[in-house]
Amino acid sequence: MVLGTYKEALSARATDSKIQKVAQDGGIASALLIHALEEGIIEGAVVAGDPNDDWAPYPQVATNADEVLQAAGTKYSMSPNVFGIKEAARQFGLEKIGTVVVPCQMQGIRKAQAYPFSIRFIGDKIKLLIGIFCMENFPMASLDTFSEAMMDSSLNDVKKMDIGKGKFRINTTDGTKDIPLKKTHGYEQSGCNICNDYVAEWSDVSTGSVGSPDGWSTVLTRTDNGVDLFTSAVDVGLIETKPIEEVKPGLPLLEKLAKGKKDKSKKEIERRTKMGIPTPVLY
Numbered sequence: 001m002v003l004g005t006y007k008e009a010l011s012a013r014a015t016d017s018k019i020q021k022v023a024q025d026g027g028i029a030s031a032l033l034i035h036a037l038e039e040g041i042i043e044g045a046v047v048a049g050d051p052n053d054d055w056a057p058y059p060q061v062a063t064n065a066d067e068v069l070q071a072a073g074t075k076y077s078m079s080p081n082v083f084g085i086k087e088a089a090r091q092f093g094l095e096k097i098g099t100v101v102v103p104c105q106m107q108g109i110r111k112a113q114a115y116p117f118s119i120r121f122i123g124d125k126i127k128l129l130i131g132i133f134c135m136e137n138f139p140m141a142s143l144d145t146f147s148e149a150m151m152d153s154s155l156n157d158v159k160k161m162d163i164g165k166g167k168f169r170i171n172t173t174d175g176t177k178d179i180p181l182k183k184t185h186g187y188e189q190s191g192c193n194i195c196n197d198y199v200a201e202w203s204d205v206s207t208g209s210v211g212s213p214d215g216w217s218t219v220l221t222r223t224d225n226g227v228d229l230f231t232s233a234v235d236v237g238l239i240e241t242k243p244i245e246e247v248k249p250g251l252p253l254l255e256k257l258a259k260g261k262k263d264k265s266k267k268e269i270e271r272r273t274k275m276g277i278p279t280p281v282l283y
């Protein structure tokens, strides 16, 4: 199963204009975190904040809707949210924690829950894991290069970043600028080239833009907890949905990209192994 195990696939978006205004795509991650906080499913969420307003993300603990919305929107450099979970439990004393992470972080968290060396008593406090589709991630120096050298804009002037339709795009005070994704290849984190999970296969709910029209997100509910939370958010009108079969490009594109990532990483693992470079065996 190239998309991992899931219960339902849908196209969805948050109905709240406050979420739509600041969130990426359909705002599903923000809407689910806010709903989980309001329902007491979690007491706090580890989110990727941008405390210095310079696109260098840092994990922050959000305990209300405003704090979730302050951190909304995708950052394309890594936020160490896994570290933030420990802090949420130890420093904030939270018993029920949620977070939004990329697939490699999701794998780390699930492994830590299964083998809780050094995070004893914390794994059980994680009640909600939302995974974001992820093809690659960039060091801050790469984002700086894209913005300053390739698009002639200071990172400080960037209001939003986005990857889609083959382009890396920034919205700045001067308008929208973009570069083709082929120009960004080689600037990603080296580990991304051997990563085989595009759709956060181990999450409660996975979400991302691919497969759905602009302003909507594709959602894969994977666990009973994920289904219950998503259904509840739909029932109270916080999220609206469309059958994935009725939207374009739909699941075929998501499956194509997920398979492409697995194939590419397999090839790279074989290449590195042949060169004698220590490489994790993922297959």
Ligand code: SF4
Residues within 6 Å of the ligand: 102, 103, 104, 105, 134, 135, 136, 137, 189, 191, 192, 193, 195, 196, 197
């Ligand atoms: S591509 Fe994989 S390794 Fe890179 S950030 Fe995304 S999930 Fe992590």
